[in-house]
Each structure stands twice: as structure tokens, then as C-alpha cells.
Amino acid sequence: MTASSSAPADPVHALYVEHHGWLQHWLRRKLGNAFEASDIAHDTFVNVIVSGMAARIEQPRPFLVTVAKNLVIRHYRRRMLEQAYLDAVALLAEDLVPPPEERLITLESLQAVDQVLDALAPKAREAFLLAHLEGLTYAAIAQRLGVSMTSVKRYLMQAHRQCFLLALA
Numbered sequence: 001m002t003a004s005s006s007a008p009a010d011p012v013h014a015l016y017v018e019h020h021g022w023l024q025h026w027l028r029r030k031l032g033n034a035f036e037a038s039d040i041a042h043d044t045f046v047n048v049i050v051s052g053m054a055a056r057i058e059q060p061r062p063f064l065v066t067v068a069k070n071l072v073i074r075h076y077r078r079r080m081l082e083q084a085y086l087d088a089v090a091l092l093a094e095d096l097v098p099p100p101e102e103r104l105i106t107l108e109s110l111q112a113v114d115q116v117l118d119a120l121a122p123k124a125r126e127a128f129l130l131a132h133l134e135g136l137t138y139a140a141i142a143q144r145l146g147v148s149m150t151s152v153k154r155y156l157m158q159a160h161r162q163c164f165l166l167a168l169a
Helices: 011-031 034-051 060-090 100-119 122-132 138-145 149-168
Strands: none
Touching: 011 034, 011 060, 034 060, 060 100, 100 122, 100 149, 122 138, 122 149, 138 149
């Protein structure tokens, strides 16, 4: 038996060869931007490599689409967060505008916190945002979420723990 007739030794390579073009075309149609489609298709395969799941994927196209959709969502969330930050900076008096390096560090920190919050359970994320962005008390958060104050404390403890772990990283 020749090497070409046997199963591919590298499942990632086989997956890439068979599906990269299709995925990139699918993303280009969805996004309307060839460069973003190319980047997200590339990142999709990077995620597959990092996950180590390439050899276990039974239905490649639905799997790749799911990974790509998550990356598209993350991409647009990052873009919206960046635009909101840039809009806020644009409102500052010129002498208060932070230098570019500081803006980049702040933006990266905001994106990291966004990822941490995204990984939380929905009520924990909501409790954190209500406490820190709206300044609500535990009682007000409990009433808004329809949960006990003990639950609010637990949610906030979970969120703060994740933020603390991010700060240590």
C-alpha cells in the first residue's frame, strides 16, 4: 500500500485541504469581506489545532461553521467594544486623551474582561454589570433578577473571582 492510498497521517492537514476553501467562501458570503473571511477561516483552523479534536470530527462542515460563527461573534463584539471605547476617548478634552500605548493597553484589558464576563453564567454576568455599571445595591439586583440576595452575593463572588484570576494572568 502506498502512502497516498492510506489514510492521511495528519487529520488537520486533511481537514484543511478538504474544507478551507469552502469555509472561506462561506464566510466571505456571510461577512461580505474577503480579508475578514480569510482571517476567521484561518483562526477557525487554529482553534481546531489547539483543541486537538481534528481526528474526532465526524461532520466537519457543521463543526467548522460552529467554530467560525463563534469567532465571528467574538470579532464583532471586539469591534463594538473598540468603537465604544474610541467614541468615549473622542469625547475627552484633548489634554485628557491617553497616549496610543495606553489606549491599546486599556482596550486589550476591556476585551479580556469582556471574555471573562462572557464565560460567566448569564445571571452572574448580569449581576456584575448591574453592580458595577449601574451601581445597584444587592437588594436592587436581587429584585431585578428575581433571585435572593444570597444568590446575588454568590454571582458577584464568581464574577470577582474570574476578574481576579484575569488580573493574576
